[in-house]
Amino acid sequence: MMEAIENGISRRGFLGLGAVATAVAGMGLAGCAPQTTAESSKADASGENDAASGIPSWLGEEPVIDESEIGETVETGVLIVGAGNAGMACAASCSDLGLDFMVCEKNGAVEAARGFIGLVNTHCTRDAGVEVDEMKLLNEISRYASFKNNQAVAKTWIRESAEVLDWLDGIMEPLGLKATLCTHEHLGDGGTDYYIPCISHVYVANPDVAPGSDLEAAGSIDFPVDWSRNAHLEEYIKEAGHEVSFGCRLVKIEREENGRVTGAIFETDSGYKRVNASLGVALCTGGYAANPAMVRALNPILTQCITGNAYTPSTTGDGIKAGIWAGGVLESEPAPMIFNRGMVMPGVNAGYTDDSETATFNGTIGQNGIGSQPFMKVSRRGKRFANESTPYDDVCFAATNQEGGVWCMVFDANAPADVKRFATIGCSTGGMWMVNFDSVDEWIEGISSMMAADVEPIMRADTLDELADKLGFAGEDKENFLAECEHYNEMFDAQKDDEFGKEAYRLSELRTPPFYGAWFGGSLLTTLQGLRIDEDMRVLDANRKPIEGLFAAGDCSGSMFSGNYPELLVASACGRTVTFGRHIARYLAGDLD
Template identity: 35%
Template sequence: MTKEIIKTDVLVVGAGDSGMMAAAAAREAGAKVILIEKENKIGLMRLSNAAINSNAQKRAGVSINKAELVEYLASFAQHNVDQKLLNIWADNSSETVNWVEDNILKPNGAHMRSEPDAMVTSPIYHGFPTENDSTIDDKSYVSYGAWFQEWIINHNIDLRFNTKLVKLIKEKNTVTGAIVETNNESYQITATKGVILCTGGYSANKELLKKWNPEALKKNVYNDSPRNNGSGITAALKVGALRDQEPAECIFDRGLVPIGTKTDEMFYQTETYENWLWIGSYPFLKVNLRGQRFANESVPYQFISNAAAKEPGYLYAMIWDSNYADQLEKFHMLGCAKFGFPGYMPSKQAFINDTNQYLKKGLIVKADTIAELAKKLHLPEEALVKTVKKQNQNYIDHIDHEFGKEFYRMSPINQKPYYGCILGGRILGTLDGLRVNEKMEVLDTNYNPINHLFTAGNDSGGFFWGSYPDRVPGLASSHAQTFGRLAGKYAAKN
């Protein structure tokens, strides 16, 4: 039973990348805004955001061909996306990044830095220099979540923590507000202009994963977004919304697990990226649980998890030698895995320190022979010795005879001690969501907009399919912020 009714123009549900931007845009457009968040703090504001032709990119002389990038994204998804939405993102991404720089970063002595280097030699996985990073010194990231929250408060947006969405209120074909709950007491918020759902997907909800994306529970041993329980999507479905019918997700290949782990026994939820191995994304030798190589290790992060899903046990081992730290920079990784800023590991020593902490925890093992290493990893000794021998011959030949990995991303395993670990996927978020039109309005099952219901971020669909295109650095966060900004603008116009 609701105890009161509160009126506003726009109600935004979820205070993450998309929700914060939606609330800010609606307020700038003159709307009265309530922003609710079920946790006791805002979500993590991503530090890298993609854009085409941002001010930072103009300063750096970075130029991106919009048509080429949009077609790449559509082709990456086998055109299982709404290409109109891709174009809308491309046309509005720079305005969003510029807004963050001008309104949040610059008043606090920070700015956006464009990352101009996206060289990837493979023509199949072409890289684009889309990344814009928040920084003060151009050498390290600066977090801006607290600054954004201050902006929200200073602009009289009613930010309510520990407040969750219970259900949407719909009259005929118009959403008029929502029932929400704070401290076990429910009340109604009437939103005269619109409700914007920004709750962030469903990766923390095992029942929804079983229903909509069961393979994710086998591919992934960690979920790094424990607040994303699907509440926005399920609330919209109850008022007749249309949802993507095929899953999409962002998976990182950095999930260290104890030797002997079974994927159907582990789905660990963590907000602190526990047991996150940075070199897990690097193209060292990776083998299945039978000690055999099974894929090109030089593919986008998620692809190795996809390939491992076709192997016994879904998990895989990574093998490397004591010269590994000297190999890292030549691999030329992109995004957060990059060697040095804007990667999160600033130096060779940082990678070594990260690896050593997991040696101490027993999640990485080392040995003086490959046979001994295989025994410690519970892998067939003869098979792993044979695989390593073949890997070293490939390096001598300058040709990957099995899977075609580029030579500059190959490395021998011939310097003891040898290292190994067992890895699985880490799901950062689900990317399939509610279908939307060009105004971020949620569509019903007849593909018509539900009046006054909007969505953005990982609650919104039609933009991703299958795997995440990590060779477009910062795309997920930019999609969330850009579409959040648009949703806020359109809702305020009602």
């Protein structure tokens, strides 16, 4: 009846492609039970509706499965839907706590793990001589969200994530993997003050690694990052007698009339399968980045600034839709995770390839980590349009005010030294790979085999005039570009950005040939607009009451982010995902204080 993806989903790495997305702006969307006039108005605000039902077209009607079509019924305690970062953390925790559980995954393998995990005041933090101000962190993440998040939910991550590392150590260290904290100087980005705590942890294949590793080490080609946490957790539960049921696509959640959730129905190659869950259902299905209908409806700005398909192809919003049908509520505002690395050739616009439901974004090259470095960036008019030293998504959103939603980034032969001085954080340290090469040309040669294209998107020239031609600037636009380069050099000499206030240490020269340039748009990794939850990951209904037996963790859950992903709180998304997956198991086992 369905075709499962047989291969594991590749990690979001230094370079990457993905596959699709969609969405709607407006009021919180409640589950499509009988609606009051007010509730109907909210649904109408959420996108293009079916004229007869008033239900958004991306959501549709809840499927009706006849009893005669159900070929198998399985009983379990905890039903975990999705074998990704949240689902596998939940599964391994259930195993440790002695809970009866079942993991259902629509693909043919567990999702590859996100290597970096944001955790607060762990043993690594302490041993590295670092301390995170937890209340300042709570208010910083809420400031990013304009306080539209639920601070109680954020506090669960802040207060429980250190225990998560202790727990993971017991699984990872016997495999020769040890955790380290990515350390950095507490510098303000963006010409203003941000709180940038050291919270990003990673397991590496080096049992002698120090509790803290600096940025240059973390950005090194030789840093042995482990990207297989979910596969390790799968082996861990196998050793305890459990396994993941692959090829199971979620169709709907089953719930007693206005009562508790009792389980779910899945579509498999053999037909429909019902799984009854006596303790609860944990939705860990990811976001909706690979569903163009949802992206267009819920997150329309993405069609104006995204070129790169860096999302997991199977994140089509299945769990979100099933949760809404069961009475849950979608967060009212989008929160996309966008990186400024969607490299494209000159002339390529941001947006989808077409209007179909299988469209992808226009970029075919993939991500290039150098795009997150704060070099000079200009529009097609040849002019700077924003501060380049800000969280990744800022320049992407700013580019929606420019033609094509794209920008050009330029640098010279001194780029490796510039990158080292910039000392960016998080996965933008992928750009630090450049410092491992003797020249920019050697770096380009070194990464060429990783580029998902037969083209050469990074232009090289001996003069800025020649570079302008190769980048597609002509006429007045070329004059603007050359004038901007000259003024940028003047600002470097003065160590002051008089246009947009970028920090002096993140200015650079454009004087030493050869000169380089490339075009970029945003690269979509995931969406963080999910079902509203409380501090115990219980899905909430339209009255803000928990739906008994229904939980959500990871990108199909909401209440943590709003409007953006706070990229300077490095790896906070994956950190809360793993923490919340584990929390569900501990909550159901009565293991929490």
